[in-house]
Amino acid sequence: MIQIFLKExxxxxxxxxxxxxxxxxxxxxxxxxxxxxxxxxxDYGYASMETMFxxxxxxxxxxxxxxxxxxxxxxxxxxxxxxxxxxxxxNLDIVLGKFFAGFFLVVFSLIPxxxxxxxxxxxxxxxxxxxxxxxxxxxxxxxLLGAAFTSIGIFASSISTNQIVAFVLxxxxxxxxxxxxxxxxxxxxxxxxSTYIAQVGMMAHYDSLSRGLIDFVDIVYFVGxxxxxxxxxxxxxxxxx
Amino acid sequence: MSIQVDNLxxxxxxxxxxxxxxxxxxxxxxxxxxxxxxxxxxxxxxxATGYILPTAGQVIVNxxxxxxxxxxxxxxxxxxxxxxxxxxxxxxxxxxxxxxxSYGFDKAKVNRKVAETIELVGLELEHKKKIGxxxxxxxxxxxxxxxxxxxxxxxxxxxPTSGLDPNQIVEIREVIKQVSQDRxxxxxxxxxxxxxxxxxxxxxxxxxxxxADEALHTFKKRLTRTSGFVLSFESxxxxxxxxxxxxxxxxxxxxxxxxxxxxxxxxxGIMAVITENDWPLTSLTQSGGSLEEIFQDLxxxxx
Numbered sequence: 419m420i421q422i423f424l425k426e427x428x429x430x431x432x433x434x435x436x437x438x439x440x441x442x443x444x445x446x447x448x449x450x451x452x453x454x455x456x457x458x459x460x461d462y463g464y465a466s467m468e469t470m471f472x473x474x475x476x477x478x479x480x481x482x483x484x485x486x487x488x489x490x491x492x493x494x495x496x497x498x499x500x501x502x503x504x505x506x507x508x509n510l511d512i513v514l515g516k517f518f519a520g521f522f523l524v525v526f527s528l529i530p531x532x533x534x535x536x537x538x539x540x541x542x543x544x545x546x547x548x549x550x551x552x553x554x555x556x557x558x559x560x561x562l563l564g565a566a567f568t569s570i571g572i573f574a575s576s577i578s579t580n581q582i583v584a585f586v587l588x589x590x591x592x593x594x595x596x597x598x599x600x601x602x603x604x605x606x607x608x609x610x611x612s613t614y615i616a617q618v619g620m621m622a623h624y625d626s627l628s629r630g631l632i633d634f635v636d637i638v639y640f641v642g643x644x645x646x647x648x649x650x651x652x653x654x655x656x657x658x659x
Numbered sequence: 660m661s662i663q664v665d666n667l668x669x670x671x672x673x674x675x676x677x678x679x680x681x682x683x684x685x686x687x688x689x690x691x692x693x694x695x696x697x698x699x700x701x702x703x704x705x706x707a708t709g710y711i712l713p714t715a716g717q718v719i720v721n722x723x724x725x726x727x728x729x730x731x732x733x734x735x736x737x738x739x740x741x742x743x744x745x746x747x748x749x750x751x752x753x754x755x756x757x758x759x760x761s762y763g764f765d766k767a768k769v770n771r772k773v774a775e776t777i778e779l780v781g782l783e784l785e786h787k788k789k790i791g792x793x794x795x796x797x798x799x800x801x802x803x804x805x806x807x808x809x810x811x812x813x814x815x816x817x818x819p820t821s822g823l824d825p826n827q828i829v830e831i832r833e834v835i836k837q838v839s840q841d842r843x844x845x846x847x848x849x850x851x852x853x854x855x856x857x858x859x860x861x862x863x864x865x866x867x868x869x870x871a872d873e874a875l876h877t878f879k880k881r882l883t884r885t886s887g888f889v890l891s892f893e894s895x896x897x898x899x900x901x902x903x904x905x906x907x908x909x910x911x912x913x914x915x916x917x918x919x920x921x922x923x924x925x926x927x928g929i930m931a932v933i934t935e936n937d938w939p940l941t942s943l944t945q946s947g948g949s950l951e952e953i954f955q956d957l958x959x960x961x962x
Contacts, residue, residue, distance in 0.1 A: 421760045432748055497744030504708045505761040506733040
C-alpha cells in the first residue's frame with residue numbers, strides 16, 4: 419500500500435495537479451476571507467473563520483473530484499491497472515494507496531489556512547477573542563469531509579474509464595451527500611422524519627463538529643462513509659476482470 | 660511441472676474465448692504460445708497471471724492455484740502485458756524501483772536489483788530518462804525489466820518482440836534466452852522465426868481450443884512437403900516435359916507451378932528441363948519447409 423501511496427504522491431508532485439489544486443483552493447479561501455467585501459472578516463467586524471468553513475465544502479465538491487478523477491480511470495485506460503493487478507498488490511492496497519494519496523493532498527491544501535487562525539487571533543479585540551474549540555472542530559470536520567469526498571471520488575473513478583464521467587459523478591454524489599439530504603429534509607412533507615433525513619447527509623454532522631463538539635457519532639459517520647466507499651471500490655476492481 | 664493449465668474456460672457473453680484448454684509448461688524451457696489473433700492467447704496468459712478470473716478450470720503455477728492464492732502466485736510470476744503499459748511520467752529507475760519494492764525487497768536489494776536489471780536489459784545509456792521519452796524498443800526493455808526485476812520463477816511474456824525493428828528483436832531474444840535457463844518461460848507470438856530461434860516447446864491454440872502441444876522438433880515433423888520449388892514464368896507454358904522428367908507438378912496458374920520430386924538434386928534437375936525447353940523463367944523459389952505452413956494448416960480450419 420505504501421508503495422502505491424508514494425507513487426501517487428510523486429505523480430501529484432511531478433505534475434501540475436498538486437500545485438494547481440492547492441493554489442486554487444488557497445486563492446479562493448484567501449479572497450473570500452480577506453478581500454471580497456461581502457464575505458471579508460475585516461468588514462464583518464467579528465473575528466471568526468465561519469466564512470471559510472461554510473464555503474470550503476463547496477470548493478471541495480469540485481476540487482476533490484478533480485484530483486481523484488484520474489486515479490483509477492486513467493490507469494484502466496492506459497492498461498497500467500493490469501500492471502498493478504499483476505504485481506503483488508491486493509485490490510485493497512491499490513485503493514487505499516490511492517485514497518491516502520488524495521487525502522494527503524487535501525490535508526496539504528488545508529494546512530496553510532492555519533495561518534488565518536493566528537492572524538485572526540491577533541485581530542480580535544482583545545487579541546485571542548476567538549472560538550478556538552469551534553475552529554478545531556471545524557478543521558476536524560473539514561478533514562473528515564475531505565476524506566469522504568476523496569473516497570467518493572476514487573469510487574467514481576473506478577466506475578468508468580472516462581475521467582469526465584468520473585468527475586461529474588463524484589461531484590454530484592459529493593454534493594448530494596453534503597447538501598442534498600439537508601435540502602431534501604427541509605421539504606415540508608416529512609414531518610418528524612426530517613431530522614433523520616438530515617442526519618443521512620454530511621452537513622448535519624459537519625455542522626455539529628463545527629460547533630466544537632467532537633461527537634463520536636459524527637466521526638463514526640464519516641469513517642463509515644470512507645470505509646464503505648473504499649470497500650465498494652475494492653469490490654469494483656475485483657468485479658471488472 | 661511449472662505451469663499447469665487445466666480445462667480452462669473463459670466465456671465473454673456468448674463467445675468462448677478460451678475453450679477447455681489444458682496444457683503444461685515445463686520448467687527451465689521456453690515454451691512458444693501460438694495462435695492467430697483473437698485465438699485466446701492473451702486471455703489465457705492474463706488468467707495465468709491472476710488478472711482475469713476464469714469461468715471454469717484452473718491454472719497452477721509452481722503448485723500455487725492462481726485463483727485461490729493470487730498474491731503468492733503474483734510474487735513468483737513476472738508478466739509483460741501485450742501492449743506493454745508503462746507510466747510515461749516516471750523515470751526508468753523510479754519505475755523499476757517501484758516495481759522492485761512491490762515485491763517487498765529491502766532497500767539494499769532494491770538498489771541492487773534495479774542496477775542489475777538496467778544492465779541486463781541494456782538500458783545503461785538511457786537510465787536517466789523518463790519512460791515517455793524512450794523509443795519503442797527501449798520501452799519494451801523497460802517492460803521486460805519490470806517482468807524480471809522481482810526474480811520471478813515463471814515468466815509470462817505476451818508478444819515481447821511485437822513492433823520492434825530486426826536488431827531490437829534479436830537483442831530482446833538474447834535477453835529472454837539468457838534469463839530462461841533457470842526459469843519457466845512462456846511467450847506468445849505469431850512470428851514463426853521466433854519460435855524456431857527461441858522455443859523448446861510449442862503450444863498452438865485456435866479459437867480457444869488446443870490444436871498442438873509438443874516439443875519443437877516433433878512440431879517440425881508435421882511438415883508435409885519438405886522440399887519443392889515455386890516456378891514462375893513470363894508467359895504461359897505447357898509443363899508436360901517436367902512431368903515426363905519424373906517431377907510432381909502442381910499447377911497454380913498458367914505461368915506458375917509448384918514442382919517437387921524425389922531426386923536429390925531437384926534444383927539442377929528442374930533447371931536442366933527449363934533450359935532444354937528455353938522457358939522464360941522469372942523466378943524460382945523454395946516452397947514449404949517453413950513453420951508458417953504448419954501454423955497455417957493448423958489454424959486455418961473453419962475460420
